[in-house]
Amino acid sequence: MTPDMLRTQFDHQQASYRLHPYPSLAERRYRLQQLKQLILGNQDALIEALDQDFGCRSAGETLNAEVLPSILGINHTLRHLKGWMKARKHRVPLLFQPAHSKVLPQPLGVAGIIVPWNYALYLAIGPMTAALAAGNHCMVKISEYTPAFGALFQQLVDQTFDDGVITVINGDVEMAQAFSSLPFDHLLFTGSTEVGKAVMAAAAQNLTPVTLELGGKSPAVIDTSIPIEVAAERLAFGKCLNSGQTCIAPDYVLCPPDRIDAFIEAFHRSVSRMYGQVIDNPEYTSIINDRQRQRLDTWLRQAETEGAHLHWGDQRPGLDAASGKMAPVLLTNVSLDSQVMQQELFGPILPVIPCETELEAQRFINSRPRPLALYLFGYDRAWQAKFEHSTHSGALVINEALFHATLDNIPFGGVGASGMGHYHGKAGFDTFSKLKPVVGKQRLNSLKLVYPPYDGWVQRQLRRMFLK
DSSP states (O other): OOHHHHHHHHHHHHHHHHHSSSOOHHHHHHHHHHHHHHHHTTHHHHHHHHHHHHSSOOHHHHIIIIIHHHHHHHHHHHHHHHHHHSOEEOOOOGGGOSOEEEEEEEEOSEEEEEOOSTTTTHHHHHHHHHHHHTTOEEEEEOOTTOHHHHHHHHHHHHHHSOTTTEEEEOOOHHHHHHHHTSOOSEEEEESOHHHHHHHHHHHHTTTOOEEEEOOOOEEEEEOTTSOHHHHHHHHHHHHHGGGGOOTTSEEEEEEOGGGHHHHHHHHHHHHHHHHSSGGGOTTSOOOSSHHHHHHHHHHHHHHHHTTOEEEOTTSOOSEETTTTEEOOEEEESOOTTSHHHHSOOOSSEEEEEEOOSHHHHHHHHHTSOOOSOEEEEOSOHHHHHHHHTTOOOSOEEESOSSGGGGOTTSOBOOOGGGEEOOBSHHHHHHHTEEEEEEEEOOSOOGGGGGSSOTTSHHHHHHHHHHOO
């Protein structure tokens, strides 16, 4: 597909939407059910396609981290959609009575969705669920890094939906740039902060509103009030899932100095218990391609040159060329100016930084760009509360990692450098809707009391009543 063909497809979607700009509840439910069956009826093919793209993508991870939350999100939306679609009544202040007022959720039109490679299925289905629930049509751009998945997903969508309702686009960077330049009624992008800036700049040319789901460096803070084995196990799972190729993966750990050695030992014990030798385990996912592997290897070498100590536990160190896998590695004595502390890691690397107090941790976090998630590990509720109001993050998660992204009854989104806007559940429905106020009067018009001239007795009395 060329950029001109892409524009033709967009025009087709716009025309299709204008013919039927407010789908009924039944129509929206039907589309969501179709999307659900597309996933359930093709699970094996989707798992195989992602495995092909990664070189080794754990089938269990695809089921648990992509298929399951996709279905849970659709089911949640199906259960609540009728209530979300209802007009929301609002009281009119006394001064303007008699009158009526409500807010009507109205579809925006044609939504654009740009999908990253790390969770290609889930990060396509989640925004699609929200866009379809809100009554929109949508165009979905799949990452060029997942060509097998992209080809399969395009085929399945073409077989299931009219192309005036949903269109899947594959292609390279040039196609992605052309896609983000289309005058969508809303554009949702998931990816890196740097690419997010380019997407937002392109969207600004059309005044297209954007939701940016970015990333950044999500910290984990460990307190003395939690057993180190518990914190280490939960962080090991959060870091090893998809080999750390997760936007909300813990990116560095702030730990009391006298607990660092115990944390490193407990972390590696947890990894061995879950995976054995990760290089030989098909349940441990590969780094997706040579570009990403080279990036991680370069950053590790730089950190080591600058004095960092690399802790591999009993795993084989370094990248395995045959499998494209990298065992999780913890770093100590890390320079804060190194790439591993300046850039989002997106891999199984985890720096551990000594930190004495919660105040020191808060200052460290607040001196850096606001992260997509902040993970606290400690049972002391007073300690937890100190972070709630003193730090900013897309989410604050206590004594666990990652799972908040699968909760459809709370918004998901970043803040500052980690993104803008929210989706999931009702937040996603509202994002892809115009919450349009509908206000009015009938025969009796009390506002005549404030028509000119403005110095009458009635107006003076009204000002006395309300200007206080």
